[in-house]
Amino acid sequence: MKETTAPNLNDRIARRVRDLRSGQGLSLDALAAHCGVSRSMISLIERGESSPTAVLLEKLAAGLKVPLASLFDPPEPANDPVSRRADQVAWKDPHSGYVRRNVSPSGVASPIQIVEVSFPPKARVAYESGAREPLYHQQVWVLDGAIEVTVGADAHRLGAGDCLAHVLDRPVSYHNPTRRTARYAVVIAR
Template identity: 65%
Template sequence: MVDAATRLNERIATRVRELRTAAGLSLDALAGKCGVSRSMISLIERGESSATAVVLDKLATGLGVMLADLFNAPAVPHPVARRSEQPEWTDPGSGYTRRNVSPPGTSNPVQIVEVHFPPGATVAFETGPRDARVYQQIWLLEGAMEVAFGADRHQLSAGDCLAMQLDRPTVFHNPTREPARYAVVIASLPISLR
């Protein structure tokens, strides 16, 4: 019997391969574009590696999509995403769990993700050049978080909301002994609309 985590890793493998092929990129070209080694991309595409959120974010950026797009299977657009159909993924590096809440396959430039962040965990994203201007808001629902956005540092408590454009390295850290839960609302605009 195949568990949910294995199915999601297979979906990620398929999505990365499909998106790379659709973009006309070789493994070497994608590696050069996103800073992930050719061998790691090959392992991910074969479903032989459980890549971290940081690696998957680099791949998504190199492929010109949002991180959430790597978890969604291609779907017929539908305005409702049932809870049972929303993919959930746990980062093997930090243990944080993210759930894509938004319906996949729609042409809406807004995506919503729910994150459960373990006590003491840290994730650092290197934001590279993107094919779109990406905005993100973090709405902390439970717990506390520290978010470093470039040189800016923000302490968030339950109910706080942080807005930022993803154009600098970002570090998420839960400094407490309790888990944190937050919603991420992401909006992207093509560079031509800047």
């Protein structure tokens, strides 16, 4: 996995959020109203002066009507149909410690994105976002270990090889109740 220092990745996220917001003609105040994140926090993120958590980034993604994975896209997409593992950037959530890696090639016109997650023991992440337009479908495929995924009020315990399909229209939480790291793939399609 390509090691990227937090400041470099924060700069990438900053530029991506800023570009998406301005591309949609949203002011800081308008985006803040759409996603429930303060104007000052969005400004800090857009300047690369904050290390936002996964929960905060999910709120921004929902307000920008994009999947969370797209906030990690490089500013200059490669337009190469192959994404080499050595070039895939890993990001660590400062709150839960989970590590995510966008696997899909950037800049390729595809309605599908694949993300690999390494989820530490006892870690928990809860995304409060509800329905969004356009509608996104997601599948969570556990590669190693076990996790609990709660979609709305429905809880699912998943072990290695299990796959959960759902629509991103309700709050979703992830929990690793075990003492070992779990690894899973998230496939997102719209």
